Amino acid sequence: MSGLRVTPTRRYGRDRLHVSLPDGRAVAWYDRDSGRISLLQDAYADAVMAALAPFVTGTVTIGPPPVPTPADLRRLSLHPDDDLAPNRPGEALHLALGRTPPRRFGRDPRPAELAARQRVGDALDRLDRAGWRVLHSVPLPGASYLDHLAIGPGGVFAVRTLAARGHRVRIADPDVAVGRAEPRPHLRWLRRDAERAAHALATAVRPLLAVVDAARLDPVRDVRGTWDVRVVRDGEIPSLAALGGVVKPADVEALYATARDRRTWFPV
Incomplete structure (x- = not known):
C-alpha cells in the first residue's frame, strides 16, 4: 500500500512521527524516544513499517497504543x-x-x-x-x-x-x-x-x-x-x-x- 504520509510533531517534550492516510486519518505514530510504533489498525502494519523505514533507527517495537495513564x-x-x-x-x-x-x-x-x-x-x-x-x-x-x-x-x-x-x-x-x-x-x-x-x-x-x-x-x-x-x-x-x-x-x-x-x- 502506498500514499501514507509521515508528519513530524513535537508535543510535551516528545518527538513523534505520525503516519496517516491521504484523507488525513491516522493509522500509527512512531515515538523516537521510546522506539515504539503505536499501530491503530493492524491491516496497515506492513505499509506503516515501509513508510517509516527511512526514519527508524535501532530496534523498535510495534503494537497497539499504550493504555493511557491517569x-x-x-x-x-x-x-x-x-x-x-x-x-x-x-x-x-x-x-x-x-x-x-x-x-x-x-x-x-x-x-x-x-x-x-x-x-x-x-x-x-x-x-x-x-x-x-x-x-x-x-x-x-x-x-x-x-x-x-x-x-x-x-x-x-x-x-x-x-x-x-x-x-x-x-x-x-x-x-x-x-x-x-x-x-x-x-x-x-x-x-x-x-x-x-x-x-x-x-x-x-x-x-x-x-x-x-x-x-x-x-x-x-x-x-x-x-x-x-x-x-x-x-x-x-x-x-x-x-x-x-x-x-x-x-x-x-x-x-x-x-x-x-x-x-x-x-x-x-
Whole structure:
C-alpha cells in the first residue's frame, strides 16, 4: 500500500512521527524516544513499517497504543480555558504592554523584565529532553503570577526572574538590590510563591531565583543560616538537567498534569 504520509510533531517534550492516510486519518505514530510504533489498525502494519523505514533507527517495537495513564486522561479531559500549558513567559507583562505601551520618556522596566522572563523561559523549555516539564506565568490567588514552574527529575522549582540589566546584584536575605535601586524582598516573595505551589501540588517545591544579565552577582548567606533559595544566572539554567533522583518520570508527568490545570490554583 502506498500514499501514507509521515508528519513530524513535537508535543510535551516528545518527538513523534505520525503516519496517516491521504484523507488525513491516522493509522500509527512512531515515538523516537521510546522506539515504539503505536499501530491503530493492524491491516496497515506492513505499509506503516515501509513508510517509516527511512526514519527508524535501532530496534523498535510495534503494537497497539499504550493504555493511557491517569495523567494522560486528565490532560485529554482538560478544557482549553483551564489549560495553562500555552501560557507564554511573561504572559501578564505581554497583556500589560498591550494595554499600556512603553513610556516614551523615563525608564519603563517592563520591556527588560519581559525580555528576561522570555530568556529564562526559553532556557527552561530546553530542559524537556532531560525529562523536565515547564509552565510559565502560573496565576496565583491575589492577582499575582509565578514566573515559571519547573518539574523534573531533580524536583519541583518555583522560579522567579530578576532582570539585572547589566547592573551589580547584591543579595542579603530577604532583600535583593539591583544596582543603586532600593533593595526589595524578592526572596521573601519567592518563598511565598513556592509555599503556595507546594500547597496546591501537595509536594515539596524549592524556590529558585534566576538572575538575568548581571554584571556581578554577590549572594550572601541568609540570616536563617540555611541557603534554601537556589540562585543561578540565566546561563546556568542548563545545569538543572544534571539533577535527578528526586521525582520519578511518571510522577513528573502526573505533577505536570495537575499543575497545568488552572483549577489546581483556584479551587472551587
